[in-house]
Every structure is written in C-alpha cells, then in structure tokens.
Amino acid sequence: MLAAECAWAILHAEHARTRELLARLDTAMKTGDGTRTGQRAASAIEVIERLQDFEETTHRPKGVVMLNMLRGRSSEADELLDELDSESECCNGLLSQAKTTLKRAETGDARAAAEAEALLQRHRQFMNVHLDKEDTLLHSQTALLLTAEEWAAVVSSISKEVRAAKERARRRSH
Numbered sequence: 199m200l201a202a203e204c205a206w207a208i209l210h211a212e213h214a215r216t217r218e219l220l221a222r223l224d225t226a227m228k229t230g231d232g233t234r235t236g237q238r239a240a241s242a243i244e245v246i247e248r249l250q251d252f253e254e255t256t257h258r259p260k261g262v263v264m265l266n267m268l269r270g271r272s273s274e275a276d277e278l279l280d281e282l283d284s285e286s287e288c289c290n291g292l293l294s295q296a297k298t299t300l301k302r303a304e305t306g307d308a309r310a311a312a313e314a315e316a317l318l319q320r321h322r323q324f325m326n327v328h329l330d331k332e333d334t335l336l337h338s339q340t341a342l343l344l345t346a347e348e349w350a351a352v353v354s355s356i357s358k359e360v361r362a363a364k365e366r367a368r369r370r371s372h
Contacts, residue, residue: 201349205264206337212257213329219249220322227315235311239303241316246297255367258286260360264340264352271343278335285328292321315326 226241238300268275296317344352 199321199346201346201351201353202341202344205260205349205353206340208260209257212252212331215252216249216257216325216329218247218298219245219252219305220325223249224322227311227318235308236304236306239300239311239314242318243297243300243304246293246300247328250293251270251367254364256299259363260356262359263355264344267348268340268343272339275339275343278331278339282328282331283332289321289324289328290334294319301316313344317361 205237223242223245226238226245269279270276296314298315299310299317303314
C-alpha cells in the first residue's frame with residue numbers, strides 16, 4: 199500500500215498548504231497596521247485568487263480518480279462523498295461572494311469589508327471542517343475500500359490530471 203501512503207502524503211501536504219493560505223487570508227483581512235480598507239481588500243483578493251487557483255489546478259484534480267473509484271462502493275462512502283461535494287460547493291460559493299464583496303471594499307466601503315469578513319469567517323470554518331473530514335473520514339474510507347491496484351492507478355493519474363487542469367487554466371487566462 200505504498201501508493202496509498204504516497205497519495206495521502208501528497209494530499210495532507212496540500213491540506214497544509216490550503217490551511218496556510220486560509221491563515222494568510224485571515225491576516226490580510228485583520229491587518230490593523232493602519233492599512234486602508236481598499237489595500238486590505240486588494241491583498242485579500244490576491245490571496246483568494248491564489249487559493250482558488252491552488253484548489254482548481256492542483257488539489258482538486260488529484261482526487262478525481264480516487265473519488266470516482268470510491269463512489270458506489272458503499273452507502274457510507276457515497277454519503278461522505280455527497281457531503282464533501284456539497285461542502286466544496288458551499289466553500290466555493292462563499293469565497294466567490296467574498297471576492298465580489300471585497301471588490302466593493304477596494305473603493306473604501308467599510309460595510310462591504312465587514313460583510314466580506316463575515317463571509318470569509320464562514321468559509322474558513324466550513325473549509326477547516328471539510329479538510330478534517332478528508333483527512334480522517336475520507337482517508338479511512340479509501341483505506342477500507344480501495345485495492346493496491348486501484349491505488350496504483352490513483353497515483354499514476356495524479357500528474358496527468360494536474361497537467362490537464364493547468365492546461366485548462368492556462369487556456370482560460372488567454
């Protein structure tokens with residue numbers, strides 16, 4: 199099960215990176231050093247864009263094959279996957295709303311900055327719970343339900359999926 203250990207080592211490292219970006223976002227929003235609301239909002243937007251890019255081009259693509267292999271194996275696994283999908287959608291929505299609101303705050307709108315802070319607080323809470331579920335419950339389900347051969351397929355798919363996601367992102371930016 200070396201392949202499983204390798205895959206989860208990568209996923210845990212990515213979860214640590216996500217938590218680091220969440221902490222940077224929190225810092226950007228709470229800077230009390232006299233930085234104007236607009237500057238804080240611009241810094242927060244920059245971190246949000248890095249977080250979104252990381253999720254879309256690096257983290258999420260790695261789980262595609264693993265989650266597809268896991269789906270349909272047990273009702274418990276399917277319920278967990280549905281829950282994780284729902285949480286991801288909620289997190290994405292909150293982050294998008296916060297980014298839109300922060301664009302208003304860039305003009306100095308203190309009310310928009312407060313609204314964005316509340317959205318980002320909810321996002322951070324949801325995301326931390328989501329990452330904890332992936333680290334514990336999803337990890338357990340994959341250990342129970344995936345074979346060594348399936349793990350080998352998961353690991354071999356990681357670089358292919360990430361390359362494809364980065365190519366899609368590159369095409370969108372042009």
